[in-house]
Amino acid sequence: xxxxxxxxxxxxxxxxxxLAVNNLDLDIPRGSIFGFMGRNGAGKTxxxxxxxxxxxxxxxxxxxxxxxxxKHSFEIKGRVGYVPEKHHFYPWMTVAxxxxxxxxxxxxxxxxxxxELLRNFELDPKKKIKELxxxxxxxxxxxxxxxxxxxxxxxxxxxxGLDVLVRRDFLESIVRMIQExxxxxxxxxxxxxxxxxxADEIAIIEEGRLVRRSTLQExxxxxxxxxxxxxxxxxxxxxxxxxxxxARDGREWVVTYDNFAEDRLxxxxxxxxxxxxxxxxxxEDIFVVLVGKRSET
Amino acid sequence: xxxxxxxxSSVPIFAQITNQIKYSVAMGAYRPxxxxxxxxxxxxQLRVNPNTVVKAYxxxxxxxxxxxxRGLGIFxxxxxVGISRKERKxxxxxxxxxxxxxxxxxxxxxxxxxxxxESKLNEKSKERGSP
Numbered sequence: 327x328x329x330x331x332x333x334x335x336x337x338x339x340x341x342x343x344x345l346a347v348n349n350l351d352l353d354i355p356r357g358s359i360f361g362f363m364g365r366n367g368a369g370k371t372x373x374x375x376x377x378x379x380x381x382x383x384x385x386x387x388x389x390x391x392x393x394x395x396x397k398h399s400f401e402i403k404g405r406v407g408y409v410p411e412k413h414h415f416y417p418w419m420t421v422a423x424x425x426x427x428x429x430x431x432x433x434x435x436x437x438x439x440x441x442e443l444l445r446n447f448e449l450d451p452k453k454k455i456k457e458l459x460x461x462x463x464x465x466x467x468x469x470x471x472x473x474x475x476x477x478x479x480x481x482x483x484x485x486x487g488l489d490v491l492v493r494r495d496f497l498e499s500i501v502r503m504i505q506e507x508x509x510x511x512x513x514x515x516x517x518x519x520x521x522x523x524x525a526d527e528i529a530i531i532e533e534g535r536l537v538r539r540s541t542l543q544e545x546x547x548x549x550x551x552x553x554x555x556x557x558x559x560x561x562x563x564x565x566x567x568x569x570x571x572x573a574r575d576g577r578e579w580v581v582t583y584d585n586f587a588e589d590r591l592x593x594x595x596x597x598x599x600x601x602x603x604x605x606x607x608x609x610e611d612i613f614v615v616l617v618g619k620r621s622e623t
Numbered sequence: 624x625x626x627x628x629x630x631x632s633s634v635p636i637f638a639q640i641t642n643q644i645k646y647s648v649a650m651g652a653y654r655p656x657x658x659x660x661x662x663x664x665x666x667x668q669l670r671v672n673p674n675t676v677v678k679a680y681x682x683x684x685x686x687x688x689x690x691x692x693r694g695l696g697i698f699x700x701x702x703x704v705g706i707s708r709k710e711r712k713x714x715x716x717x718x719x720x721x722x723x724x725x726x727x728x729x730x731x732x733x734x735x736x737x738x739x740x741e742s743k744l745n746e747k748s749k750e751r752g753s754p
Contacts, residue, residue: 553625555647555650575625575652577652595750603646608631611627
């Protein structure tokens with residue numbers, strides 16, 4: 327058996343006419359930091375909620391840590407550290423009250439671990455939730471998600487609305503957690519720099535469908551632009567093999583590939599060209615190529 | 624006009640613009656007399672501050688790569704190809720120089736460096752199918 331902590335097959339969810347998640351197959355291997363990337367409304371949160379059994383699926387199946395998401399939501403929630411996109415803490419509670427309240431839901435809760443996390447994050451147990459800054463609330467949410475020592479951490483847009491320094495703190499905690507053997511982090515984000523720093527592998531979804539799944543290096547190696555300069559005005563019917571998109575500006579064309587390899591250059595050299603320039607793309611530009619409309623890339 | 628902006632690069636954005644325009648001119652994509660996009664259009668296309676584009680064009684004008692015709696626009700100048708080629712050479716000179724500096728600092732001998740350069744050149748000529 328492959329050691330996957332999350333598996334979905336043909337997962338689908340519809341809201342009225344909108345197919346929010348569309349036939350999604352996803353395997354997340356144990357021990358990885360896995361980035362789930364997509365634009366607003368691409369289906370990230372819907373997928374996560376179905377994984378945890380918080381939202382019924384319309385079709386397909388999902389399992390988390392071997393438990394069926396449809397039937398065993400309770401078991402899954404007890405074993406997964408989950409940080410939702412929006413926090414719903416009682417504003418009148420103190421940090422200490424909230425941690426005590428939350429601990430009652432988890433048989434594996436570890437008080438020492440919780441206090442240690444609060445100390446590391448410089449969270450004052452006596453403070454009321456409503457007195458905390460956004461960054462503090464995010465750290466508190468992460469503390470609550472980690473204190474029961476979960477095998478799997480699921481984070482939905484964990485760094486949304488956080489400043490650079492708090493984001494670094496946050497990512498550092500994630501990295502520290504993964505260093506404990508066998509732990510897995512599955513996090514969704516549209517903040518690409520975060521992905522770039524920590525993710526082993528990423529999956530990109532758009533309109534509920536899986537667009538690409540690979541390591542960052544593979545993405546960077548295979549999604550590229552090539553600037554092609556023709557010696558004279560080229561015929562507009564020149565075909566370029568494997569191109570995803572071609573931007574033409576007189577003698578200068580820019581060919582975008584989502585499956586680039588060195589042999590693409592060899593075939594470009596067959597054309598009457600003055601020069602070729604391969605352009606490496608940032609993760610942000612790669613994302614635009616893969617999820618943007620073809621005419622925009 | 625195609626320009627790729629890399630915001631994580633240490634090269635300032637206006638210099639990324641001038642370098643790439645010079646590349647296009649050096650390669651013959653833009654030729655003397657060709658009109659460049661307006662400041663407004665280029666700024667919109669690249670999603671950068673129009674002042675940055677103005678700065679890039681001013682720099683190109685100072686180097687005689689382009690000239691402005693009041694009311695008509697910005698055009699590639701007569702001498703632009705020579706200047707741009709020289710500039711390309713200068714950039715490549717600088718990059719190879721930096722690579723060689725690094726090689727020397729890494730205690731590679733002169734003949735080792737030569738061998739690396741030779742084999743890279745051989746690779747390239749094989750790829751192109753020319754001797």
